[in-house]
Amino acid sequence: MESRSVLSPYCDGDALGVAEARIAAVRNHPATSQWLRDALGGALGRDPVDVLDDADALRELLCDRTAAAVDLMIDSARR
Structure with missing residues (x-):
């Protein structure tokens, strides 16, 4: 074949x-x-699929962190 x-x-x-x-x-x-x-x-x-999986995890973690940091800045500015 x-x-x-x-x-x-x-x-x-x-x-x-x-x-x-x-x-x-x-x-x-x-x-x-x-x-x-x-x-x-x-x-x-590295294996490209492993890299993409790690990049997806990194993006999710950093998006959560950024959202929390922005929320904290907004809350602090309102006080």
Whole structure:
């Protein structure tokens, strides 16, 4: 049986190269924070699905923290 790559209908064969070029551009941009550079650099050597799962968890945790911090600022401003 012939082995073939299964690509998303939204991506062509060059999608990985395009994504990696975008990551490199962000990492090399002078306005990019060191934290984001480090995170992207660390992600490149890992399984992409694991990275996305971790990014989803990080986003959820930081969204909750940000919402709580904004609520606290609003409550403090009302006093």
